[in-house]
Structures are given as structure tokens and as C-alpha cells.
Amino acid sequence: MTPKLTTSIRSSRGAPISERTVADGLPGTRIPRRYVNADGVSLIGELPRSRVFDTYWRFAAARQSAYQRRLLGEVPPWTTDATIARYRFTNCYRATDRVSQFLIRHVAYCGPREPAQLVFRILLFKFFNRISTWGALEREFGTISLASFEPRSWAEYLLELSLTRPIYSAAYVIPQPAMGAARKASNHLLLLARMVEENLSDKLLSCGSMKEAFDLLRSYSGIGDFLAYQFVIDLNYSTVLDFSEMDFVVAGPGARDGIAKCFGAAAVRNASQIIRYMSESQDEHFARLGLRFDRLGGKRPLTLVDCQNLFCETDKYTRATHPEVNGLSRRTRIKQLFRPTGSIPEPWFPPKWGVNARK
Template sequence: MCERQRIYERRFIDDQDPPWTDSDVLQEYHFCNVYRRLDYTTQHLLDEVLTRENDRDVFFNTVIYRFFNRPKTFQSIGGFTPVDRFDPDGMCHALRLYEEDHPLFSSAYRVTTHSWADSDSKAVNIVKGIIRDDLLANFDYYCESVLEAESMEDAFEVLCELNGVGEFLAYEMVIDLNYELLPFSENDFVNIGPGSSSGLMIIFNEVHEDWLHWMVDRQEDLFAEFDLTFPYWEKRLTLRSFEHALCEYQKFVGIKEQDEVRRKFSPRDHAQDTLEDFA
């Protein structure tokens, strides 16, 4: 976690030339940032969706965005779209054209392959079978129940009711919405995903939420125990931060100790926001 955050600072704050680390694994392979909101896909969502004025439209576009989780795919369908201007046929047509030369979905996680709209196209099944036939058909219920939820867990459980949205994707969406629209702390609720579960097993030999709380509560002492000074840019790391980092940790261990084949790192050409933009 310390070295990954230092890589970010060396690259984007100090404007150093690569390599930004002595770690062969971190040099050669792709790892998400410790602070999730610094990742490229989340930054794009913050810039293009979450800061818009209409909360209903923000909720609608956040759900669409995370199904594909690729900024360029989102741009190919016209970007931010008010809910009352949603055109499923037009969106499917745009996705078919874009798919001829580009991947539609991020490799960060898998989304549903169920034939929600009886189509052989995953994109069509999502746009028509999920967005049109479930989210839009029951939009007032979903939107109001999430945005007026009394807890992060309540909002998460409503999102889980959506066709094709399991616990992993629901947690991604509720964390996104919590950046701007929801009032909760990332320490209020955590959903332990499969990657994080593997990380917990490596370290503690069991999967239990208590260990995440233990790391949050003792984080300064733990860094000091290993003679590390974490380069904080927010007050403290949260349950979400450790859940997120445990997933990256199990990837690191798999590459270093088991020669797992993972996505290689290639610096992007985009202009990424810096820590100051968020602080």
C-alpha cells in the first residue's frame, strides 16, 4: 500500500520519469491506486457524472457507467444522458459500432452474461434487459430508495435488487454515489469481494470483517511496526481502502510467488488529476 501510493506521488505530484519504483512487480503489472477515487475510471466518473446537478440523472448514469467501467465506452454512447432522453435502440447501435474496433467492457471485473433481453450480445442484454426493462421500468423505486436510504448498507441492498447487479457491483456503485450524493462514511459498511477475501486468507487464514476493522483501527501502529510512513492525503484509510487494497495485495502475491498471468502496466497518455484536485 505504501509503495503503490508513493508511485502515484512520484508520477503525478513530483512529475518524475519512470521507473517510479524499484519493485519489479509494481513496475511491470497494473495495480489500482490505494485511494480508489484516484483510479482513472473513477476520476472520469467524478468529472463527467457525479458532479452533475440532477441527482436522478446522476444515479441513472452511474449505474450505466459501472456496467461497462470504461470511459471511452461511456463516451461512445454520448456520455452523460438525462434519464428522460434514454434511447435503448440508439445506445445499442452506438455500442455495436464501437465494438467493431474496441473492447466495450473493462477487464477490472466481470459483469453479467445472462440473456436478460434474449440477445447474443452482452451489451444489448444489459442496455435493454437491465437498464430499460428493470432500472428504467422501476426507476422511481430504485432511485428514491437508494438516495433516501438510511444507511449505506440499505442503499447497497436496494442496488442488489437490480437485474445483473450482484454484491460486488452494488458495492462499487454505492461507493461511487457516496462520493457526492449519499452522506455516509466508508467505515459504515463494507462488502468483502472475492479478491479481498483471498487477501484476507493469505494474511489471516480466514475471511472475517473483523480483520478489516482491526486494520482500520490500528493502521498507524501497523505502518510503524513495519517501519513505514504511509503518504496520507486524506485523514485515515477506511474500510473501503483496506478492502480495495487486499484485492490488489492478493494479485501482488500471485504474481510474485505463483507466476500468475496478469494485466501488464502501460502508462496512459491521459491527463490524470492530481491529489490537489481532490484534496
């Protein structure tokens, strides 16, 4: 019979908060005491793990290998992993994904570069998070800048456009802010106008940490924890912000599912320090499992946002490979199939990272 392992989470005073059982019988993962959140909650002793914990690392290595082989122009299939070959998964590094690459190349490092212009352009793009919508706005109104921004006429154009094609990304839900308009796009443009009027760019420039910038974005209507974190990461690609991606992390719903599958549901309350542990111990676990993982540009490791994303992708991946292991949402189906659209261009990253290939 498979032995059961328990996860004991204690407060800084040592009082038990909760217990969960993970019935996989794998050795516990020792989480050092330094992984403590702002409430003083730490993981004491060993945090038991399910078989999904090692799957997390194996998936990361296989997914990164498939990305690298495709980037090198090899002919498909780019992986021997049947699940990765069949279904669509994001890349291990968030910045290498198609939409992030477009934002970095064509939004954050193209066009007007003053802080107010960059904040405006990046948030406009992120409210819709769809490359075709950005392209349509550029064709209709020219270079996207504060000088050409007119919420009413832009909203009318987007309403007309929405009758023939989607204008929002389907990657995740982008809630509607409460700005008083009848249409979602109108409300997002009105929110953007308010941000401009309130000199959001100056406020962001004065932030002393990524968490402070996150809280500032989080204070606006329709922007919850998940969106605020995504927005601050994208702004941090630009020259407006320059925080380390190891400063701060917020686990999204998918990542919490992945954490629950790896460590049990009780561990989710400590999601931030678990994600930090994964980032800081990645070399240890790739070596332990005999896995090759090629870093970004040969030197940039997986940061907090990347490990957060990998928990989300591990949740999806294990719906096929470990269907008996449930996450919090108990989702069982992977929705999107992988449909390659040809070769991918050489990626380009924020110059401050120092990882771009030399020409």
C-alpha cells in the same frame, strides 16, 4: 523447524467453528472483540498471520509512494520495487484510479445533477465501466441524460460499436441481467430503464444506511454482492448518497484471496471485520514497520473499500513475491504489465470529503 500457528474462530457461544494452520511462525495479530459481524461471530484471542500480513503494509506504502512520485511529475522509475515497477496494480485509494477519477469528474459532478439523472448516469457508466464507451455515447447522442435515453437505439449503436472495439471493461466480469434480450448490452440498457421506471433514485434517497442501499441494488437481476458494493461506492461519491465509507464493506473474490494469504483460509468467513481491523489499525502497523504512508489530501486514511482493494492487490503482488503462499483461487500469474501512458492529472475528489487542493 518453523512453528505452526492455528486460527481458532468461535461463535458467540464459544463453540469452535473451524481451525486452520498457518505455518509461518510470526506473532499473532490480536483482533479486538469489537470486530463482530451480524451473526455474532467474533475472532477470539490472537489471529495468527503469515509473512504476507507485513507485506500488505509494505506494498501499500510502496504503491502509494510510486503514485505520489508520478503525480509530482518525477521521471520514472517511480519505485525501487521491481514487482510494482513491472506489473499493473491499482492505486491504494480507489478514488484515485483512472476510471474512478473519470466517473467523479465527468459523470457524478458534470452534466444534469438531479438525483434521478445522477443515478441514471452513474449506473449507465458502471454497467460498462469503460471510459471510451461513455465517450462514444456522448458523441453519438449528446449530453447523456434521461431526456435522450432510448434503450433500443442506444443498444443498436452499441452493437455496431462492439464490432470494432470492446465496449465493456476488462477489470472485472459484469454479468448479463435476465431481461429477455439477445445481447448483453441490450439487457443492461433494459435493466437501467426498469430502474428508472421503478424510481430507484427515490428509493436510494430514502435508504438509511449504505447496507440498505447495497441491498436495494443487490435485488436487481445480474447484480451480485461484488457489483452491488462497487455501485453503491460510486453512487456514494455523488450527492445522491452521503454515507461514510467506514459504514459497510463486502470482500470481493480477490480480497478473500488476500485475506487467506494473510491469515489462513478459515479467516475468510470473517472478512468484513478483518477489513475493518486493517483500516482502523493502519497507523499502528505503518509505524510498527517504520513505513511512511501519505494520506489522501494529507488527512483521509484508507477506508474500508480501500483496504478491501489492497487485499486484492496484495494477492496479486504476492504471486511474484511469495509464490509459495497460496490463496483460495491458487492463481499464480499476474496478467497485466505496467505500461505508463505519461503524466497523470491532479486528482479531484467529492467536495464533501474536504481533501481537494486549494487553488
